[in-house]
Amino acid sequence: MEEQHKNTADESTVHKCRAYSDTGNIILIGFMGCGKTTFGRWIEQNHARELIDTDNIIVLEQHKTVNEIFAEHGEPYFRDLETVCIRKLIADGICDTVISVGGGLPIREENGELLGRLGTVVYLRAKVGTLVKRLSHDKTRPLLAGGDVEAKIKELMGKRAGIYEKRADLIIDTDDTSFEKMYERIVRYENTGN
Helix, strand or coil: CCEEECCCCCCCCCEECCCHHHCCCEEEECCCCCCHHHHHHHHHHHHCCEEEEHHHHHHHHHCCCHHHHHHHHCHHHHHHHHHHHHHHHHHHCEECEEEECCCCHHHCHHHHHHHHHHCEEEEEECCHHHHHHHHCCCCCCHHHCCCCHHHHHHHHHHHHHHHHHHHCCEEEECCCCCHHHHHHHHHHHHHHCC
16 A cells, blocks of 8 residues: 655643654544544554544533534634644643544644644545445534535545645555554654655
């Protein structure tokens, strides 16, 4: 499977770092359903890096589901919460952590810069067909609610794919790639920049 390189919580369990340049954090970005949380859990279980999921932090802090936040306050409000969440993670100085972010978080320009300060940004890219299979019956995704899921995925991917690529330090195509190979690729990038 093709891999591309681009040159362009719980506080008691999260390590702290002194400098942004040495965080050791892996930030997983990509479209909903690409496997960010699943891969992040696998890293946590197999390679002793704590997992933080920004959506989970927001849900816990707001005492509402993502769907409820969207319904009551709208998407711009949720995007503001995401930016606040990333700023707090930076301020907390976490390191050696895997951070899975919501599919729309990298779209905001400010968040792109913040993610870069937080660690190595890895875009997990999946084919549209894979995303359709994974998301067709998922009722927890407000941007896919009602209508043709495949058409909505294609439309959103058309808007987001270039932004994900721009934000990423490393792009990994996930279809038919084992988690171990994906992780090895990230570690190689962290150690050598290639």
